[in-house]
Amino acid sequence: MYTERVMDHFNNPRNMGEVDHFNAEGTVGNAKCGDIMRITMRIEDGVIQDVKFKTFGCGAAVATSSMATEMVKGKPVEEALKLTNSAVVEALEGLPPAKIHCSVLAEEAVKAAIDDYQKRRQG
Numbered sequence: 001m002y003t004e005r006v007m008d009h010f011n012n013p014r015n016m017g018e019v020d021h022f023n024a025e026g027t028v029g030n031a032k033c034g035d036i037m038r039i040t041m042r043i044e045d046g047v048i049q050d051v052k053f054k055t056f057g058c059g060a061a062v063a064t065s066s067m068a069t070e071m072v073k074g075k076p077v078e079e080a081l082k083l084t085n086s087a088v089v090e091a092l093e094g095l096p097p098a099k100i101h102c103s104v105l106a107e108e109a110v111k112a113a114i115d116d117y118q119k120r121r122q123g
């Protein structure tokens, strides 16, 4: 049902936890399988220096959060905002159709965190 890449990220999630002294935070959830995803970031000079996630949810949600953090780490904010769920799914070599909504969560969480950062900057 899941690709090897998905299983790898599920069994060995990258960037799990919470960033010390984060200045961006986004929490999103979906009602379908009850996934909750929280992403914290430390952004300096417009670049995502560090990013971590905590996901309470299904295997697909854990794997997509893990992959999404890998894809935005070290990237400028503008580039991270272009991350789409389809890019994450592609990087995971596919997800079962019933689990696509879980990957949308990763895209939303990244955007929510960057949104939070930009609001904090405007003070």
Ligand SMILES: [Zn+2]
Binding pocket: 033, 034, 035, 057, 058, 059, 060, 061, 099, 101, 102
């Ligand atoms: Zn899910």
